Amino acid sequence: MFSSVNMKHIYAVCQLDTPTYPNSLAIITETGLVVGKIDEIQKLHIRAISLPGTGRRVVFQPETATYGFIVMEKPTATQYDVGGAGDGHGIDEEGSFAKPDADAPMEEEAPDADLSAHYAMPAHKLLITDQTNYQIMAQFKFNKNEMSQAMVSGSLGSDPRVFYIVGTGVQKAEEKEMTSGRVIVFQYADKNLSIVSEKQMKSFTTCMKIFKDKLLMATGSSIKLMRWSEDGELVQDQVVNRFILPINFKIKGDFVLVLDLMRSVTLLVYRAAENKFDVIGEDPLPRWPLACEFVDDDIVSVADSDSNLIFLRRDLESSGTDIKDFVEVAGGNFADSISVIQKGTLLADTTAAERSFSQNALIMATQSGSIMHVLSIDENTYHILRQLSAKLINSILPFNKVSVEKYNATTSGPNKTTTKPSVGVINGDLIEVFTSMTGEEMLAAVAGVVDAQGADVTMEMVARLVEDLSRSH
Numbered sequence: 001m002f003s004s005v006n007m008k009h010i011y012a013v014c015q016l017d018t019p020t021y022p023n024s025l026a027i028i029t030e031t032g033l034v035v036g037k038i039d040e041i042q043k044l045h046i047r048a049i050s051l052p053g054t055g056r057r058v059v060f061q062p063e064t065a066t067y068g069f070i071v072m073e074k075p076t077a078t079q080y081d082v083g084g085a086g087d088g089h090g091i092d093e094e095g096s097f098a099k100p101d102a103d104a105p106m107e108e109e110a111p112d113a114d115l116s117a118h119y120a121m122p123a124h125k126l127l128i129t130d131q132t133n134y135q136i137m138a139q140f141k142f143n144k145n146e147m148s149q150a151m152v153s154g155s156l157g158s159d160p161r162v163f164y165i166v167g168t169g170v171q172k173a174e175e176k177e178m179t180s181g182r183v184i185v186f187q188y189a190d191k192n193l194s195i196v197s198e199k200q201m202k203s204f205t206t207c208m209k210i211f212k213d214k215l216l217m218a219t220g221s222s223i224k225l226m227r228w229s230e231d232g233e234l235v236q237d238q239v240v241n242r243f244i245l246p247i248n249f250k251i252k253g254d255f256v257l258v259l260d261l262m263r264s265v266t267l268l269v270y271r272a273a274e275n276k277f278d279v280i281g282e283d284p285l286p287r288w289p290l291a292c293e294f295v296d297d298d299i300v301s302v303a304d305s306d307s308n309l310i311f312l313r314r315d316l317e318s319s320g321t322d323i324k325d326f327v328e329v330a331g332g333n334f335a336d337s338i339s340v341i342q343k344g345t346l347l348a349d350t351t352a353a354e355r356s357f358s359q360n361a362l363i364m365a366t367q368s369g370s371i372m373h374v375l376s377i378d379e380n381t382y383h384i385l386r387q388l389s390a391k392l393i394n395s396i397l398p399f400n401k402v403s404v405e406k407y408n409a410t411t412s413g414p415n416k417t418t419t420k421p422s423v424g425v426i427n428g429d430l431i432e433v434f435t436s437m438t439g440e441e442m443l444a445a446v447a448g449v450v451d452a453q454g455a456d457v458t459m460e461m462v463a464r465l466v467e468d469l470s471r472s473h
Contacts, residue, residue, distance in 0.1 A: 032439050049134050053125065061153040063162040064188050066137065069127040070148050070166070121171055124148050126164070128188050138193035140186070145171045150217065154210035156228035163187055163196060167205025167217060178204040183217070183234060199234045206247045212270070216256070218246040223258060223268070240268065240277050252294040259292045265302055265326065267314070281314045283326040293341040296360050299329065303338035303364070308410045311424065330424025332408040336366040346373055357469070380452040381465065385426045387449045388462060392430055395445065434466050
């Protein structure tokens with residue numbers, strides 16, 4: 001079998017090859033004629049990998065063909081009685097790295113134990129696994145009350161070695177905020193994981209990336225740039241102190257987009273000749289953001305705690321200061337908190353339409369476990385789909401005929417009572433409803449829809465457009 005089509009009651013089928021529908025099939029069903037084309041199979045293949053704990057971070061190191069995982073163990077009453085204490089290197093009782101045992105059962109909680117007397121937080125581990133079968137090759141257990149959520153893989157300076165670099169923080173019972181932590185540089189070679197360097201920090205490291213052969217990191221209330229010395233030590237090179245709680249940042253060339261949980265986003269530019277960072281843009285509105293990403297050279301995306309996805313652009317026309325404010329150019333609400341935004345696409349780029357849609361595409365992961373695909377479309381396509389969305393919202397019963405202004409409207413305020421109509425975004429799930437309509441419903445949906453030049457669009461044009469977009473899944 002080359003390909004299967006899940007359709008009911010097919011009465012006849014024949015080949016159709018015309019300039020409009022090349023290399024296609026004409027299929028007669030009980031409701032009419034369906035024209036289809038066999039494309040390359042596009043699927044998101046999912047494989048579940050069992051980890052000995054809750055996964056916090058994952059990094060792929062192609063040079064060693066391994067993955068690095070930060071996992072959080074299941075809390076038990078006795079998990080801190082051995083290992084992780086002593087000289088600060090997370091070693092076990094024998095004074096070496098913990099032996100990998102992927103099949104070891106998790107310890108059960110003591111039913112009547114006073115857990116608070118034994119631990120303040122679950123233990124964190126660094127696991128190194130093979131990229132093929134995900135067998136645990138080595139692991140490292142962090143100290144008691146030491147947690148990690150920052151990890152990166154790469155080389156530093158002129159050193160040819162490739163490292164796993166992990167940032168941690170230590171939670172003490174008498175402190176409301178973490179005032180200590182470590183940046184640990186690991187090397188995995190010859191099936192052994194070893195510590196190359198370790199630097200004590202005065203705060204918790206929340207994010208780190210390799211930048212200009214240096215280590216850029218968000219720690220405490222600042223962004224720090226660390227260089228790799230000839231002695232194999234991390235040395236502070238630059239620091240930017242204008243944040244409250246930076247939890248993430250993204251890099252595009254010399255630009256760094258910093259996400260501050262208590263504010264919004266700030267745009268920095270690195271001046272290599274002067275070895276310093278300058279602030280060139282910031283969002284004046286506090287949005288409580290959770291994730292951010294560059295879309296292109298001018299536009300950035302921000303996901304906030306109210307499930308809004310906002311697109312911002314620097315107001316370059318304003319005068320009076322070198323720091324330009326970000327202004328909102330598009331946005332919508334998708335009823336799910338977005339925790340990760342990453343540049344990339346799920347498309348195979350096999351057609352011209354897919355290549356067009358995949359430019360500046362974003363992949364987003366939500367807290368409920370969904371994956372969202374954001375595609376860039378041209379103004380004419382947006383003009384058509386915007387009108388189609390309004391027709392579908394007003395005619396489809398499952399949406400209860402809600403007003404166009406309220407559908408996907410952004411929300412804000414203490415009780416999410418302040419709303420603003422969505423602008424510049426199209427809900428793909430809503431558009432795909434068009435493909436399941438009958439011929440009469442399709443004709444009614446496209447009636448009165450025109451393109452950006454004012455010309456009427458046909459049902460066939462809209463059907464092909466929606467089909468091209470639906471393949472992005």
